[in-house]
Amino acid sequence: MNRTRRLVVDPIRCDAHGICAELLPELIQLDDWGYPMVSEQPVPHHLEAHARRAVAACPTLALLATEVEVARTAGGRAR
Amino acid sequence: MTAPDASQLPRLLATVARPDLASHLSRWGGPPRRGPELLDELGRSRLGGRGGAGFPTARKWAALAAGGRPVVVVNATEGEPASNKDKTLLVHAPHLVLDGASLAARALGASEVIVCVDRRASAALRACGLAISERAGRGLDAVPFRLEAAPPGYVTGEESALVNWINGNPALPSFGRRPYERGVDGRPTLVQNAETLAHVALIGRFGSSWFGALGTDAHPGTALVTVTGDVRHPSVYEVAMGTPLVDVLAPAGADQPVQGVLVGGYAGTWLGPAAATSARLDPAWLGSAGASLGCGSLVVVGPHTCGLKAVAMIAAWMAGQSAGQCGPCARGLPTVADGLGRLLSAGAPNKWNAQIDRWLWMIDGRGACKHPDGAVRMIRSGIQVFAREIESHRHGGDCRRPPPSLALPRYSEVMV
Numbered sequence A: 001m002n003r004t005r006r007l008v009v010d011p012i013r014c015d016a017h018g019i020c021a022e023l024l025p026e027l028i029q030l031d032d033w034g035y036p037m038v039s040e041q042p043v044p045h046h047l048e049a050h051a052r053r054a055v056a057a058c059p060t061l062a063l064l065a066t067e068v069e070v071a072r073t074a075g076g077r078a079r
Numbered sequence B: 001m002t003a004p005d006a007s008q009l010p011r012l013l014a015t016v017a018r019p020d021l022a023s024h025l026s027r028w029g030g031p032p033r034r035g036p037e038l039l040d041e042l043g044r045s046r047l048g049g050r051g052g053a054g055f056p057t058a059r060k061w062a063a064l065a066a067g068g069r070p071v072v073v074v075n076a077t078e079g080e081p082a083s084n085k086d087k088t089l090l091v092h093a094p095h096l097v098l099d100g101a102s103l104a105a106r107a108l109g110a111s112e113v114i115v116c117v118d119r120r121a122s123a124a125l126r127a128c129g130l131a132i133s134e135r136a137g138r139g140l141d142a143v144p145f146r147l148e149a150a151p152p153g154y155v156t157g158e159e160s161a162l163v164n165w166i167n168g169n170p171a172l173p174s175f176g177r178r179p180y181e182r183g184v185d186g187r188p189t190l191v192q193n194a195e196t197l198a199h200v201a202l203i204g205r206f207g208s209s210w211f212g213a214l215g216t217d218a219h220p221g222t223a224l225v226t227v228t229g230d231v232r233h234p235s236v237y238e239v240a241m242g243t244p245l246v247d248v249l250a251p252a253g254a255d256q257p258v259q260g261v262l263v264g265g266y267a268g269t270w271l272g273p274a275a276a277t278s279a280r281l282d283p284a285w286l287g288s289a290g291a292s293l294g295c296g297s298l299v300v301v302g303p304h305t306c307g308l309k310a311v312a313m314i315a316a317w318m319a320g321q322s323a324g325q326c327g328p329c330a331r332g333l334p335t336v337a338d339g340l341g342r343l344l345s346a347g348a349p350n351k352w353n354a355q356i357d358r359w360l361w362m363i364d365g366r367g368a369c370k371h372p373d374g375a376v377r378m379i380r381s382g383i384q385v386f387a388r389e390i391e392s393h394r395h396g397g398d399c400r401r402p403p404p405s406l407a408l409p410r411y412s413e414v415m416v
Helices: A019-023 A043-057 B023-029 B038-045 B057-065 B085-092 B095-108 B121-136 B160-168 B194-211 B248-252 B275-279 B283-288 B307-320 B329-344 B352-363 B371-385 B387-398
Strands: A002-009 A028-030 A036-038 A063-070 B072-075 B113-118 B145-150 B188-191 B222-229 B235-240 B260-263 B267-273 B297-301
Touching: A002 A036, A002 A043, A002 B145, A019 A036, A019 B267, A028 B113, A043 A063, A063 B297, B023 B057, B023 B095, B023 B121, B023 B194, B023 B283, B038 B057, B038 B194, B057 B095, B072 B085, B072 B095, B072 B160, B072 B194, B085 B095, B085 B113, B085 B121, B085 B222, B085 B283, B085 B297, B095 B121, B095 B194, B113 B121, B121 B145, B145 B160, B160 B188, B194 B222, B222 B248, B235 B248, B248 B275, B248 B297, B260 B275, B260 B283, B260 B307, B260 B371, B267 B307, B267 B371, B297 B307, B307 B329, B307 B371, B307 B387, B329 B352, B329 B387, B352 B371, B352 B387
Parallel strands: B072 B113, B072 B188, B113 B145, B222 B297
Antiparallel strands: A002 A063, A028 A036, B222 B235, B260 B267, B260 B297
16 A cells, blocks of 8 residues: 555636646646646656646646555556 | 235325325325334345435435434435426325435434425425425424425536535535535535435335335336337336336337437437347346436437437537536537537538547546536437437438427326
8 A cells, every 4th residue: 555646626616727737748638628637547756746836836726636545556547 | 004015016106196195194104213223224125316326325324324413405306307207206295205304314313304396396396395284284204394496407406516505505516525424504414316215215114125026136116217209108107127118118109110218317328229129227237238227217219300419409408507617518518519510410521420529538527516427428329329310411411300309298197
């Protein structure tokens, strides 16, 4: 067991500023309407600082990092 | 009183046209006085919710039992345009629903029951109001009942939206807020579909074995279904779980051959002719076909109407029903609905199907509530089932056939 973080968007708060996708393109892509699709994978260690920066840069406080327990790094499609 | 024959249908609709308290008591006997042990009985009954998600009722109640003094909300908003079963149930057997709510309140130690009915459903509101005053006059319930006329709208019945509205806010869903933890006035709140509570009333009286004498092992009991579309007799039926779909379509007078059936409401799944022929109305069979019983609504597309138009028009309606809070739903669904509209006329480019698929993939699972997911499920399955229809529109233009009629059964049109 390993504690790690996963990014979640509150879709009601999100206003499609798109800053998160600029700061963290490895885990966040924009859909056709400019809203972020966030990877369901845990944030890899080497991207943690970038993820923190993306969370802090969201003007509507819609991007959240939630702590999760993972047995091992699981796959997941970009969301 | 002795239990009525468990193999007999109808159960919930046994008091059709006799909704008064005296008829109810003579048919079913007085409301049972059961406490928290009812949860075990419910668990043994394997009753699943009949509002749409099919969540096990006992588990829903157990999640609540831990918190403070709860509130019970009867969800009879039924904003689903192709469903009339909860309103029909309230018109014919309001006391069964209210018995179930009373049992829930007693088992969970709740202080109040709030019954929410769509404000447009005047007959159901009237029947429910009358039933509540009959009960109050007899002192039947330990807790007060309050009737609320809820605003219309597809998402109003979503649990968090309904709780938000009861709390004086707009009837819009919340993200990540769970009513069973923090609901009405911040208290743990059970939001339960009306039909589900009517089953609880019978399980509370006659037990889980009686309940399971009809239906399948995994999904016991009966369910109300609303049949509409290209049928001669749009009706509400009570069927045993596992009943073949054709056994419902035949008495409803479905136009043959059937081109498709939308199972589970506007957020449901289209079945093609082959699946519709072999389908059984239970969550297990439907789940294996990628569908679900949902709220039990069945929309039939016969040979003389256009299923693709039905898909496009329902998609446009669902887009309009977005609460407008989440971008992928508020922006994405209208985009897809426009795209489906283009498929109706001649010369839509071949790549258009792939474009719609891509949009659906982008929308799926990205709302605070499940509204966008339901629309995606209906559209995806509709594109598959009506693939040939898409091709003939692409090459030949408008088929000049209308969409199926979606007239709902009147309350008197109950087939038992």
